[in-house]
Amino acid sequence: MRRIGEFKKKARIMLIDDNFDHLSGIKELINMESNFDVIATSTNANVGISLVKKYRPDIVLMDINMPEKDGLSAMQEIEKLELGVKVIALTGYDDPDLIFRAMKIGAKGYILKTMASAQLIYAIEEVANGKIYLPSALSSRFFDYFQKSFKEEANEVSDEDNLLTYLTAREEEVLELLTQGVTYKGVASQLFISETTVKTHVNNIFQKLQVNDRTQAVLYALNNGFSNRRRMKVAI
Amino acid sequence: MRRIGEFKKKARIMLIDDNFDHLSGIKELINMESNFDVIATSTNANVGISLVKKYRPDIVLMDINMPEKDGLSAMQEIEKLELGVKVIALTGYDDPDLIFRAMKIGAKGYILKTMASAQLIYAIEEVANGKIYLPSALSSRFFDYFQKSFKEEANEVSDEDNLLTYLTAREEEVLELLTQGVTYKGVASQLFISETTVKTHVNNIFQKLQVNDRTQAVLYALNNGFSNRRRMKVAI
């Protein structure tokens, strides 16, 4: 919108943290040690969100651990506004799950309160320059978690007792169409075979997948790696 | 450089790179500048995989860009062996998609050939110590890509023209059961209503979702955020 050129202007920062002392501490730090402007602060997530709407800061430093409304939800709401506001998560915990969720929601950075103040400033600079900043210690944890979640998925799917492997090529074609909501008539015409042939294939599929009807077959297929590509945006 | 004490034994390294010159260069480097052992090398991915099975190195440095068999597939095969072998991807490209796929498969590190040799050694050390190493420039790219893929997904699903929002509470209950492969009879008995009532609800569901049959309704539900939790391992 009105974001001219690079970042010649001082980045405008907003702080949201339920701990007032901490809030003023960070504010002091930023004002002293950097050339950023803290334009607003809030000890309450909901008020903070309103302020974000009003002032449209470049960057929001958001404490994730707050009572009433947790910081992740607040962050999500800010992301939904699509104002281009960059949110940096700030918390005392380096819980991988928390890190993962924050990054998934769209956090542009994640820093621990225990980290050196210089690192905070550096993180803000990086984020102000359009990068995403995650300390390498945390990113290592993130990746552990990330890979584990994919591994579990892969295990569940590509197990050797996947009944889908028993299907013949033609049966797979038929099932593929069923997973698209096509009727037997439709399958017949698309595969240039008769409807009774489709029924024969379908019955064989039921036997092999140990299910009783079309819906169950489709669900089995979907839950066991069949045509995973549509469901998993980022395929290997 | 000699960081003794962190890992007792010298880590055993294997190199796979189709470029022989590069291979020997890295080997030299590692032998000279670190206390790791290069126990085997290969200019061919398939041979490399065999060697991995045979020697079970601690770490494999794998070039991702190779002819015949690409490094990602090779890496995936090595991961499938579940030998605990740590693979570091090595390539000339910092393509975010490539980085993402490598990390998804289970790469314990990703380094560019253009990076300083000290960084290569450092990456190996980190990985040897059980961490995952991704240079911050690359991890920034990774996160961009990562967040974008989730954003697309969120957009697709939580769009305001999601027909599922028109369903009443009872209709949702019915649909929920349908997405589990339950028949009308089953729905009726589980919800303590008659089968004809189920049919009424189902017909209303069809109208609202603009579909013609059970399978299509289930597919619509699954593709539009309904009971997403089962499909998405790591929910927010």
Place this chain on the structure above:
DNA sequence: AACGGTCTAATCCCTTTGGTCTACTTAGCC
């Protein structure tokens, strides 16, 4: 009290799907 939305349910009718059995053709294999 009247209205609209939801949940419930029935009836009638027709279509689709599912189960079983048989049978022909083709391709690959010992």
Place this chain on the structure above:
DNA sequence: GGCTAAGTAGACCAAAGGGATTAGACCGTT
């Protein structure tokens, strides 16, 4: 040449699903 697996297709019957209409009960709102 016979065997097997896969693909094709028919007949027949039963069960389930789907479309349309009607209608009573309940609840919250106006």
